[in-house]
Amino acid sequence: MKAIVVDDSRAMRAIIKRALIAEGFEVCEAGNGQEALDELNKNGAPDLALVDWNMPVMTGFEFIQEVRALKQFDSMSIMMVTTETESSQVEAALEAGANEYVMKPFTPDVLQDKLLMLGLAR
């Protein structure tokens, strides 16, 4: 299975990437929503995108809106992984088309658990 980790923090990308590799994923990275969109357009959609909310150029929320407006990436699951933790924000992300939501900070078992919910765990 393939995943893209979209976060402007390289350290955070590394943490998430390590957890995903442990779950058997092949992982690529992007530093913001636009980079991720370019990657999708170039190489097709992976099974899963893990998306930070606050990023320069294009936020995670904007990325979700862009992606969900296009039909060809519908099969890709999107998990928001963010420090934004207001109930209204979780709701807005889900409404925009995120499939799950992880609030930072989190432990690897939380990620694993959410993958199970999405039917993406081994």
Place this chain on the structure above:
Amino acid sequence: MALGSPEAHFLRDLVYQRSSIVLDDTKGYLIETRLDRVARAAGLKDVNQLIHEARAGRMVQEIVEGITTHETSFFRDRHPFDALKEKVIPELLERRQGRRLHIWSAACSSGQEPYSIALTLREAFPQLDASRAHILATDLSEAILDTAREGRFKQMEINRGLPARLATQYFQREGMYWRAKPVLRELIEFKAMNLAEAWSLYPRPDIVFLRNVLIYFDVPTRKRILDTVAKNMAPDGVLFLGAAESTLNVDDRWVTEKHGPARYYRLPQQEKR
């Protein structure tokens, strides 16, 4: 605190006397971690100082609660909740013909289990309001029951096992916490109860969640608890144990039933009890 040390023996006896829970050597690391937490919370330097307090008769309740309370998550092991939704509750409702459904969460700890049951009811059986469904949630620890009753969960707890949609729909943010909305809380009654002592329940529970509890007790106590469960639950009721637990070699009257990966137990109907 070395295993086999006088401190370890003292603690083992103390916890056994207060809760009938057997601390064997395999749980050494776990116990030390938990005791460390109890010591810090009380402003003590370390576990040794905590044991010193306990020898003087102080901090005993805190120690017992600290050791017997375990970490959990919403919808722990998932499958029992799928079985509830897809099989167990629909079957019971058909037989009950409108009578109130009673569910018992026997070691509810910080509340994730009874709230997960309440979420299952609200999502899959919206017709079951508080007048038609009742969840009794019990635990040894009064302190933890107070928290569970409030329905307040930390962000880390909400992250764990709870689908995001359910978090936004059934919980509201209150400062640092997420609090279960009344629509969940009104289904659950919280009560202190020590499973290892004599007890009885009325009305009889139709569904019993007794998960990851028996492992803490010695075999005679396990037998006694299962026997009391058998005497107290509805004759056609269903018992859920932890994923790694079984009635086998404890009380062989129980019959295993399966739904997908979920296992649960029932007593043969013809048996007089």
